[in-house]
Amino acid sequence: MTPHINAELEDVAKIVLMPGDPLRAKYIAQKYLKNYKTINTIRNILGYTGYYNDKRVTVMASGIGIPSMGIYSYELFKFYNVDKIIRIGTAGSFKQDLKPNDVVIATSSYSESSYARTQDNTKDKILYANKNLSEEIKKSAEKMDVNLREIRVLSTEAFYNETEIPTLMVEKYGCEAVEMESFALFQNANYLNKKAACLLTISDNLITGDEISSKERETKLDQMIKIALEVV
Ligand code: HPA
DSSP states (O other): OOSOOOOOGGGGGGGEESSSSSHHHHHHHHHHHHHEEEOOOOOOOOOOEEEETTTTEEEEEOOOSSHHHHHHHHHHHSOOOOOOOEEEEEEOOSSSTTTTTOOOEEEEOOOSHHHHHHHHHOOOOOOEEOHHHHHHHHHHHHHHTOOOEEEEEEEEEOSSSSOOOOOHHHHHOOOOEESSSSHHHHHHHTTTTOOOEEEEEEEETTTOOOOOHHHHHHHHHHHHHHHHHHHO
């Protein structure tokens, strides 16, 4: 047990899919996993381990934001001997042509967060996903005929803010979308010599105001979930 995870050591698989939302973790387990069991309930950060095509996989929520992802991914990598974590989340688009429902892979993450500096004095503001794991995800998407755009995301600390202007983020930092967890995930993976990748569905466009509908939220997220499960 760790302060935040009450799973038994052997109940966590080597590969973990991490949505932000605990109820999405539950939905994935119920819909896609065979013989699954609940492995974490602390703070309702639900986690499940089961089988997808006979491959063992854990699905556990990260919660929202860098500190939350920082805690759960660290404890999974460090104390539960997890090798790979694939975040499966949503992001807001900074570009007109990156539309709600589009699926993207974040191969790098820019952040003003102090998380990496605080953890081990890493001063980089751009952190990278694992190349091999990201390639596997790209191949899985190709097999499913999903056009997967490779992008850099902004990993923000403040969902509500006045400074991270979309056009500025695109022009100055090359960020095409915004989310709130990848920076902590990539930092922990790099720090602990593990593998992390980040697959995202665009949920809203911050330029046009377009949003994914609640019906689409389920079916389109299913597409992303399947891409990640096929990697397992
Ligand atoms: N900001 C931050 N994170 C997000 C957003 C957003 O607009 N949309 C989905 N995740």
